[in-house]
Amino acid sequence: MGSVFEASPTFSIESERLQISYFLPDSPEHCLFLVELWNSEEFMKTCGRTGIDTAEKASNFIRNRVHTDYARNHYGMFLVSLKPHEHASLAESTPIGSVSLMRGEPPNAYLAPDIGYAFLTKETGKGYATEAALALLAYAKKELGVDSVFGFCGTGDTYSARVLEKIGLEFRGPKKLKVFGGRESAVYALPIMSQDLTVYGLDD
Numbered sequence: 001m002g003s004v005f006e007a008s009p010t011f012s013i014e015s016e017r018l019q020i021s022y023f024l025p026d027s028p029e030h031c032l033f034l035v036e037l038w039n040s041e042e043f044m045k046t047c048g049r050t051g052i053d054t055a056e057k058a059s060n061f062i063r064n065r066v067h068t069d070y071a072r073n074h075y076g077m078f079l080v081s082l083k084p085h086e087h088a089s090l091a092e093s094t095p096i097g098s099v100s101l102m103r104g105e106p107p108n109a110y111l112a113p114d115i116g117y118a119f120l121t122k123e124t125g126k127g128y129a130t131e132a133a134l135a136l137l138a139y140a141k142k143e144l145g146v147d148s149v150f151g152f153c154g155t156g157d158t159y160s161a162r163v164l165e166k167i168g169l170e171f172r173g174p175k176k177l178k179v180f181g182g183r184e185s186a187v188y189a190l191p192i193m194s195q196d197l198t199v200y201g202l203d204d
C-alpha cells in the first residue's frame with residue numbers, strides 16, 4: 001500500500017442505475033459538485049458544516065484528504081453518478097451523491113471501516129443511497145477483502161438508519177464514538193461481526 005496508488009479517472013463500480021468513481025481534484029465538475037452537496041440544508045443539518053464552500057477548497061480537500069485515504073486503504077469517499085441509460089459511460093453520467101468507506105489513522109481509527117453516504121436533496125427517497133452502499137460493500141469485500149463494516153449515524157437520523165438496515169447492518173446500540181468527537185451515535189455492524197465490539201477498538 002502507500003503512495004503508489006493511482007486513482008484511475010476511468011475506474012467505476014457499476015450498479016443498475018449508478019456509477020461509483022474516484023473524486024478527482026483536477027475535475028471542476030467534481031469540485032463544484034462537492035461544494036453543492038456539502039452546503040445543502042439537508043446535509044448541514046445532519047452532518048454539520050465542512051467549511052468547503054469554494055471549488056478551490058474542494059480541490060485541496062480531495063487532493064489532500066480523499067486521495068490520502070485512497071492511498072492508505074484503497075477505499076474512501078467515492079462520487080456517485082446517475083447513468084442516463086444502462087450502458088452509459090462515466091462521462092455521460094451526472095453526479096448526484098457520495099458513498100464512502102472510511103477508516104482513519106490510529107489512534108482515532110477502529111479496526112473496521114464505516115459506510116457513509118450523502119445525496120442531493122432532489123435525488124433522495126429513490127433508493128440511491130441503498131443501491132450505492134450495497135455496490136460499494138460488494139466491491140470492497142470481493143476486491144479488497146473487507147468483511148467487517150460499521151455504520152454510524154445520529155440517534156435521530158431515521159433516513160440514514162433506514163439505509164443501514166436495508167443494506168443488512170444490525171443495530172448494536174448507542175455509543176460514544178472517538179471518531180466523532182465523543183458524540184453519542186447509533187452503532188450498526190455487519191451480522192458476522194463479534195457481539196463484543198471492543199475487539200474492533202470500540203469502547204464499551
Ligand SMILES: CC(C)(COP(=O)(O)OP(=O)(O)OC[C@H]1O[C@@H](n2cnc3c(N)ncnc32)[C@H](O)[C@@H]1OP(=O)(O)O)[C@@H](O)C(=O)NCCC(=O)NCCS
Pocket residue numbers: 042043046047116117118119120123124125126127128129130131152153157158159160162163166
Ligand atoms: C440519508 C440519505 C443519504 C438517504 O439517501 P436516499 O437515497 O434517500 O436513501 P434511500 O432512498 O436508499 O433510503 C432512505 C430511506 O429513508 C426514506 N426517505 C428518504 N428521504 C425521504 C424523504 N424525504 N421523506 C420520506 N422518507 C424518506 C426512504 O423512503 C427510505 O426508506 P424506505 O425504503 O423504508 O422507504 C439522504 O437523505 C441524505 O443525503 N441526507 C443528507 C446527508 C446525510 O444525512 N448523510 C448521512 C449521515 S452521515
